[in-house]
Amino acid sequence: xxxxASVVLSLLLVICALALVTSQYRAREFFxxxxxxxxxxxxxxxxxxxxxxxxxxxxxxxxxxAAARRLGMRAINxxxxxxxxxxxxxxxxxxxxxxxx
Numbered sequence: 420x421x422x423x424a425s426v427v428l429s430l431l432l433v434i435c436a437l438a439l440v441t442s443q444y445r446a447r448e449f450f451x452x453x454x455x456x457x458x459x460x461x462x463x464x465x466x467x468x469x470x471x472x473x474x475x476x477x478x479x480x481x482x483x484x485a486a487a488r489r490l491g492m493r494a495i496n497x498x499x500x501x502x503x504x505x506x507x508x509x510x511x512x513x514x515x516x517x518x519x520x
Contacts, residue, residue: 476482
């Protein structure tokens, strides 16, 4: 009986040792993956900061105006603006208003 018990205990010891080695290996894999993902997160955060900075610069009126000029756009001429009515009641009001064409 003691021989069977020692064999069973030996097998359990080998199984536990293999489980320990496997768990340590997986822990190292997860740690390496964590470091890669942390580097990626830092990179994405830096890119996000850069994009926020670019957006801030691009939303400045002088920058928008310069880009519009490069695209061949020009300032609006108030004399060429035509306001269209949005409903029938607005159309009647616009027709009765003095000084309108």
